[in-house]
Amino acid sequence: MEVAEEEQLVRCPVCLRELPGAHINSHLDSCLQAGEGEVDPGSSTPCKRPRITAAPSGSQVEGQPDEARPATVLSFFHKGRGAGQSPGAAGRRSGAGREEAAAVKLEDGGSAGSGPALCGASLAQKLEGKPLAERLRPDTLGEYVGQERVLGAQTLLRSLLESHEIPSLILWGPPGCGKTTLAHIIANSSKKNGTRFVTLSATSAKTNDVRDVISQAQNEKRLFKRKTILFIDEIHRFNKSQQDTFLPHVECGTVTLIGATTENPSFQVNAALLSRCRVIVLEKLSVEAMEAILMRAVRSLGVQVLGQGDQHSSSATGSSSESSEFPVCIEEKALKTLAYLCDGDARTGLNGLQLAVQARLAVGKTTPLNIPKGGSADGILITEEHVKEGLQRSHILYDRAGEEHYNCISALHKSMRGSDENASLYWLARMLEGGEDPLYVARRLVRFASEDIGLADPLALTQAVAAYQGCHFIGMPECEVILAQCVVYFARAPKSIEVYKAYSNVKECLRMHTGPLPPVPLHLRNAPTTLMKNLGYGKGYKYNPMYKEPVEQDYLPEELKGTDFFKE
Numbered sequence: 001m002e003v004a005e006e007e008q009l010v011r012c013p014v015c016l017r018e019l020p021g022a023h024i025n026s027h028l029d030s031c032l033q034a035g036e037g038e039v040d041p042g043s044s045t046p047c048k049r050p051r052i053t054a055a056p057s058g059s060q061v062e063g064q065p066d067e068a069r070p071a072t073v074l075s076f077f078h079k080g081r082g083a084g085q086s087p088g089a090a091g092r093r094s095g096a097g098r099e100e101a102a103a104v105k106l107e108d109g110g111s112a113g114s115g116p117a118l119c120g121a122s123l124a125q126k127l128e129g130k131p132l133a134e135r136l137r138p139d140t141l142g143e144y145v146g147q148e149r150v151l152g153a154q155t156l157l158r159s160l161l162e163s164h165e166i167p168s169l170i171l172w173g174p175p176g177c178g179k180t181t182l183a184h185i186i187a188n189s190s191k192k193n194g195t196r197f198v199t200l201s202a203t204s205a206k207t208n209d210v211r212d213v214i215s216q217a218q219n220e221k222r223l224f225k226r227k228t229i230l231f232i233d234e235i236h237r238f239n240k241s242q243q244d245t246f247l248p249h250v251e252c253g254t255v256t257l258i259g260a261t262t263e264n265p266s267f268q269v270n271a272a273l274l275s276r277c278r279v280i281v282l283e284k285l286s287v288e289a290m291e292a293i294l295m296r297a298v299r300s301l302g303v304q305v306l307g308q309g310d311q312h313s314s315s316a317t318g319s320s321s322e323s324s325e326f327p328v329c330i331e332e333k334a335l336k337t338l339a340y341l342c343d344g345d346a347r348t349g350l351n352g353l354q355l356a357v358q359a360r361l362a363v364g365k366t367t368p369l370n371i372p373k374g375g376s377a378d379g380i381l382i383t384e385e386h387v388k389e390g391l392q393r394s395h396i397l398y399d400r401a402g403e404e405h406y407n408c409i410s411a412l413h414k415s416m417r418g419s420d421e422n423a424s425l426y427w428l429a430r431m432l433e434g435g436e437d438p439l440y441v442a443r444r445l446v447r448f449a450s451e452d453i454g455l456a457d458p459l460a461l462t463q464a465v466a467a468y469q470g471c472h473f474i475g476m477p478e479c480e481v482i483l484a485q486c487v488v489y490f491a492r493a494p495k496s497i498e499v500y501k502a503y504s505n506v507k508e509c510l511r512m513h514t515g516p517l518p519p520v521p522l523h524l525r526n527a528p529t530t531l532m533k534n535l536g537y538g539k540g541y542k543y544n545p546m547y548k549e550p551v552e553q554d555y556l557p558e559e560l561k562g563t564d565f566f567k568e
């Protein structure tokens with residue numbers, strides 16, 4: 001039933017005309033050159049620069065002809081003179097071509113990303129509804145920024161994806177690095193050969209939901225020979241027995257599993273399941289990748305980027321703004337700061353941008369601007385300060401990888417040690433509201449329980465481990481109160497470093513030791529064989545329960561006899 005690729009109609013992303021697949025590449029080349037009103041030889045009609053309306057993001061792109069050939073779209077945009085490309089910083093980056101691909105997708109006024117800065121009112125409208133991050137979710141590999149190590153040319157994953165051979169995968173990476181996005185891209189590309197794509201979130205799905213999906217997949221496979229890809233977000237939230245539910249079906253190929261997790265899968269994913277999946281480690285996005293993503297976002301919004309000093313544009317090659325309404329611009333520095341502060345989390349970065357823009361629009365204050373190629377005009381300028389404010393308002397000005405992360409956890413630890421429950425709670429909230437991984441805090445609490453409370457209240461350790469488990473089960477935001485309870489418990493608990501110190505003394509003793517370490521005393525050795533018995537293993541050992549009186553016996557090596565590690 002499949003139409004041969006060449007005969008399939010494909011929509012030109014530039015002029016939106018539908019053409020046979022076989023002609024699209026040559027058409028694109030001429031279409032690009034014809035951008036300024038030349039004649040398109042493919043059809044001998046002029047091919048104007050587009051007015052492309054917003055494309056739905058994510059899974060909704062199913063069946064759109066222009067999505068059907070991502071490689072073509074990519075090659076078009078990589079030709080280097082794509083709409084909106086400039087010699088500025090953005091244009092030099094490797095991801096620049098991808099930026100533009102998406103810019104075109106969202107543009108709904110003016111030419112792709114290069115038009116006059118969008119006026120405030122229509123921009124505000126654009127920002128309503130779906131979050132920017134959602135709307136900008138790439139649909140094709142060509143738009144996917146970064147992650148070259150696993151997805152670059154000649155990587156195994158890329159060739160598998162290009163040949164539509166999707167193995168079962170576990171995508172492991174920090175928040176907002178593009179796990180879900182990658183799954184969507186795989187979904188889009190596999191729809192072409194009729195594969196079904198089903199999404200489940202482990203935070204809300206019940207085991208029954210999994211069963212339903214499986215039985216449907218079985219039917220589809222049996223009756224229509226259709227494959228099913230099952231995407232499970234936050235797969236680590238499923239307990240091991242829930243994971244067991246789909247193990248046999250992954251094994252026999254009823255479903256191809258794609259799981260996404262922020263947690264190390266070796267601990268959180270069933271070993272049997274893990275062995276049937278390829279683990280793809282995604283990294284947090286680099287500052288450069290983040291800049292590319294943000295640049296694409298501002299282009300899609302029609303916001304112009306103003307460079308420092310001379311205020312030349314680093315993004316747009318815009319024509320002059322005829323708009324009677326005010327244009328909206330953002331400082332290049334503001335974008336760079338945002339790219340840096342969001343710590344490789346694209347969702348945080350895009351949300352931060354959205355908030356900053358919305359806040360400025362709400363204030364509505366205009367300043368005289370020197371818009372590149374647009375002359376002077378009054379407009380709204382978004383500065384570095386505004387971006388920082390935007391991040392702060394959404395409680396995300398928190399550098400999860402850097403200084404702040406360590407400073408805050410240290411402040412929490414010291415506040416609990418100092419039995420200050422108010423300060424303890426404050427630092428906990430600073431971290432959680434900033435988007436800190438609750439399990440990171442929970443791990444520190446487990447450590448604290450032994451290091452600082454120790455035997456003064458041995459139940460503290462149980463509390464901490466329980467808190468860790470609780471956080472693991474339910475995740476943020478529900479788990480915050482679990483951590484809060486544990487933190488206050490610890491702040492109020494009696495403290496003892498007796499064990500911690502004694503153990504440090506033992507380690508010190510081992511470190512200071514010169515020469516070979518003393519052998520284990522023979523009487524303490526186990527003697528499972530006759531040979532060992534004959535060698536004197538276990539000889540003279542006094543089995544304590546056999547004695548009514550306390551037993552006189554040495555347990556330390558001879559040379560350490562009588563050492564007290566608990567002494568100051």
Ligand SMILES: Nc1ncnc2c1ncn2[C@@H]1O[C@H](COP(=O)(O)OP(=O)(O)OP(=O)(O)O)[C@@H](O)[C@H]1O
Pocket residue numbers: 132133134135136137138143144145146147173174175176177178179180181182260261262293346347350
């Ligand atoms: N590599 C990328 N290239 C382009 N955009 C990206 C990339 N990664 C993330 N984004 C943007 O960030 C948004 C969030 O990314 P995504 O949902 O894929 O993150 P995730 O890794 O699944 O995060 P989480 O673990 O928090 O669910 C996307 O909608 C998209 O707009």
Ligand SMILES: [Zn+2]
Pocket residue numbers: 012013014015016017027028031047
């Ligand atoms: Zn065209």
